[in-house]
Amino acid sequence: MITCGIVGVTGYAGMELLKLIGKHPEFTLVRAMSDSSTGLTLAQLYPWLEIEDLTLEPFRVDALDDIDVIFLATPSGVSAHYVTQLTEYEGVVIDLSGDLRLPASSYETWYGKPAVPASLQAQAVYGLTEWNRDAVRSANWIANPGCYATAVALGLLPFVNGGWIDPNEIIVSACSGITGAGKGLSAKTHHARSNENVQLYKIHTHQHIPEIEQTLYAVSGTQATVSLSTHLLPINRGIMATMSVVPTLEQSEADWVDALRQAYADEPFIRVQQGEPEIRTAVGSNYCDLWVYLDQRTNRLTIISVIDNMQKGAAGQAIQNANVRFGLNETAGLNEQPQYI
Ligand SMILES: NC(=O)C1=CN([C@@H]2O[C@H](COP(=O)(O)OP(=O)(O)OC[C@H]3O[C@@H](n4cnc5c(N)ncnc54)[C@H](OP(=O)(O)O)[C@@H]3O)[C@@H](O)[C@H]2O)C=CC1
Numbered sequence: 001m002i003t004c005g006i007v008g009v010t011g012y013a014g015m016e017l018l019k020l021i022g023k024h025p026e027f028t029l030v031r032a033m034s035d036s037s038t039g040l041t042l043a044q045l046y047p048w049l050e051i052e053d054l055t056l057e058p059f060r061v062d063a064l065d066d067i068d069v070i071f072l073a074t075p076s077g078v079s080a081h082y083v084t085q086l087t088e089y090e091g092v093v094i095d096l097s098g099d100l101r102l103p104a105s106s107y108e109t110w111y112g113k114p115a116v117p118a119s120l121q122a123q124a125v126y127g128l129t130e131w132n133r134d135a136v137r138s139a140n141w142i143a144n145p146g147c148y149a150t151a152v153a154l155g156l157l158p159f160v161n162g163g164w165i166d167p168n169e170i171i172v173s174a175c176s177g178i179t180g181a182g183k184g185l186s187a188k189t190h191h192a193r194s195n196e197n198v199q200l201y202k203i204h205t206h207q208h209i210p211e212i213e214q215t216l217y218a219v220s221g222t223q224a225t226v227s228l229s230t231h232l233l234p235i236n237r238g239i240m241a242t243m244s245v246v247p248t249l250e251q252s253e254a255d256w257v258d259a260l261r262q263a264y265a266d267e268p269f270i271r272v273q274q275g276e277p278e279i280r281t282a283v284g285s286n287y288c289d290l291w292v293y294l295d296q297r298t299n300r301l302t303i304i305s306v307i308d309n310m311q312k313g314a315a316g317q318a319i320q321n322a323n324v325r326f327g328l329n330e331t332a333g334l335n336e337q338p339q340y341i
Pocket residue numbers: 007008009010011012013014033034035036037072073074075076078096097098145146147179180181182183184309310313314
């Protein structure tokens with residue numbers, strides 16, 4: 001068995017990790033770490049979950065020797081605090097926050113917080129599994145991608161990488177369920193305001209913009225610019241990203257669908273769909289569902305990507321990366337079907 005520890009176990013992503021590890025055939029949870037709730041047991045905290053009944057402990061760097069992989073399910077800035085204490089740790093660290101994803105100057109501009117030391121960030125491999133699998137296989141530090149960044153990059157990468165679209169004409173409108181904001185309450189996520197409402201936020205300033213552009217460049221060598229608008233939806237889970245791009249090839253919509261299918265033919269979690277896009281085809285699962293439409297009148301392509309923000313957008317992809325890193329079947333523990341209804 002591969003032994004796991006979670007830091008930030010009382011948060012939404014921590015809870016999702018617990019669920020996934022609890023039914024994983026090869027992973028076992030040995031340490032549940034928490035800043036706010038030490039002394040509670042997992043059974044007290046999550047009585048509905050089938051998982052080892054551990055007592056929540058504080059993070060202690062001298063008590064990690066028996067752990068093969070540590071998941072940091074903590075906010076950006078807080079992960080940085082743990083990361084700097086893990087430099088001597090010999091296991092695998094998978095950070096779900098943005099703290100290891102961007103170089104310091106970009107991180108400080110977009111997150112508005114001090115970055116981790118550049119030498120630490122440089123050790124981390126970006127864990128968009130489908131496009132960086134070989135690097136993940138041997139990585140000890142993995143920067144798990146952001147939720148919007150995952151949905152958008154998975155939709156755009158075949159097109160940017162193939163040189164099929166103008167990299168300076170990418171306009172993305174994306175919306176997320178409220179769990180994407182974490183469990184903390186804010187004026188925007190308060191029920192009275194978020195329920196029966198759609199709110200635009202962080203327009204053109206979202207911290208996943210540089211992450212998406214960096215990923216497009218890392219995979220394709222193409223410097224793309226992405227205009228991203230993000231919206232908060234009154235649903236618990238799910239992200240839908242609608243991407244409007246200008247093709248550089250003339251071909252039919254059926255050919256575009258085929259091209260996308262071929263790009264992801266061997267990927268267990270990427271499904272190219274036809275018919276009407278909806279968020280619920282992915283929610284509850286680790287799938288990313290993609291659609292592509294040709295608007296012949298305006299000569300633009302519309303690419304749609306949907307994921308569950310807590311699964312493929314966070315904990316699911318973290319488990320997928322851990323599976324790859326430990327040489328397991330990539331789908332181990334991730335065989336949940338979408339809830340749909
Ligand atoms: N929710 C989502 O859909 C996604 C989340 N992520 C990333 O995953 C990480 C965890 O997200 P999520 O679970 O949603 O966040 P939550 O706010 O729900 O939980 C974060 C947890 O981190 C711990 N923590 C430690 N110090 C602090 C602090 N100063 N302020 C707040 N929390 C603290 C707490 O757990 P404890 O007290 O037990 O230590 C807390 O429950 C974040 O970096 C987020 O950006 C990424 C993609 C999607």
